[in-house]
Amino acid sequence: MSGAYILSHPWPFEYWFGVRTSNFSEGLFRGKINFEVIGNRLKCRLDGRLVDPNHPDADPQSLRPHRKIGTWAVAILPWLDAQPTYEHWTEDRYPIVGGGTSENPLSTGVSGEGYSWLAAPNLAIMQCPSNPSSEATHGRNSYIVNTGVYLPPNAKTNEAVEIIQPSGQRVAITLTESMSPIFGIFHNQLPDTAGPDGEISPTGPPIRMSDITDGQGQTVLVSENVQAMPWHRAGFSDQDSLTIVKDQRVLYPSLSRFTNGMVWHDVDWDAGEEPQSVHQINGVSDPGNASADIFVVTMDPSNATDLARPSSAHADGVNCGMADGSTRFVSDSIDARVWQAMMTPAGQDSPSE
DSSP, X not given: OOOOOOOOOOSOEEEEESSOOOXXXXXXXXXXXXXXXTTTTOOOOOOOOOOOTTOTTSOGGGOOOEEEEEOHHHHTGGGGTOHHHHHHHHOTTSOSBSOOOSSSOBOOGGGOTTBBTTTSOOOGGGSOTTOOOOOOSSOOOOEEEEEEEOOOTTOOTTOOEEEEOTTSOEEEEOTTGGGSTTTOSOOOOOOSOBOTTSSBOOXXXXXXXXXXXXXXXXXXXXXXXXXXXXXXXXXXXXXHXXXXXXXXXXXXXXXXXXXXXXXXXXXXXXXXXXXXXXXSTTOOSSTTOGGGOTTTOOOOTTTHHHHOSOOOSSTTEEEEXXXXXXXXXXXXXXXXXHHXXXXXXXXXXXTTO
């Protein structure tokens, strides 16, 4: 099946529960989705039973109005034979957090506190069969998407940060400009949330195949990471952070760029600088130290920005899905400059163009 994507989504997106139902962002993954990109032709088998949030076994106190903030994976559930799960995210009558029952247990730990099983089940298609480890109770996940260049998660909305493009050009970009197709593909589509400086967090522009000027077969869309966060959880969101409080905006999940995505870190090649080991494919923070192994270290808020890179249980590399719908095995010995170029859809362009 060929990949006919209209690329536009991102880190998080949202629906509402208990207030209103919002329309899904336009231009979001319409057309056919190449199943090879996430799951190597695995078949998704999902329990399609739906539980009314007013189920007599549910604790009414646990059902609070909340915003439904999810990830790129939620956006493509209908194309993964997971329509019942998608309906829990898109229909106002179903919550994604709270209302747990014996048949619909709530998540804990790495899966986030309070997510409904019916909104965040363990889908076979989101799990690489070679990945031996997962502490997640809900939403086990092996896959990540290209979220572009690294910017500090606490960067202020209008603060310019200098980066070095793979071409060697130095540019100063804001958080908004970092979501240009020059630097990556999947961008924030969550409106009306407060950023770290109290300002409204920016959203990225729609990105389409025509924006990929470096070659669709040479641009990576998706890969795998044994340390990725669950597919349903944007950043480290949980029931409390999603709950709507009167006169307060829900906070933007600033780490959502990293928990379900992969970023590239700029390197000053001309000055002889080398990329950090942990930022490379299958990279670890302390090579040779067993306690730093990818199957030992769990992603958390302190290391998410470093672990937002591909890793796998395969020998010597990772599987990647490319923008033309093809798949490729990429060696973990690949030159870091080549990998940077594969991560940038239009890396030869400048932000002013």
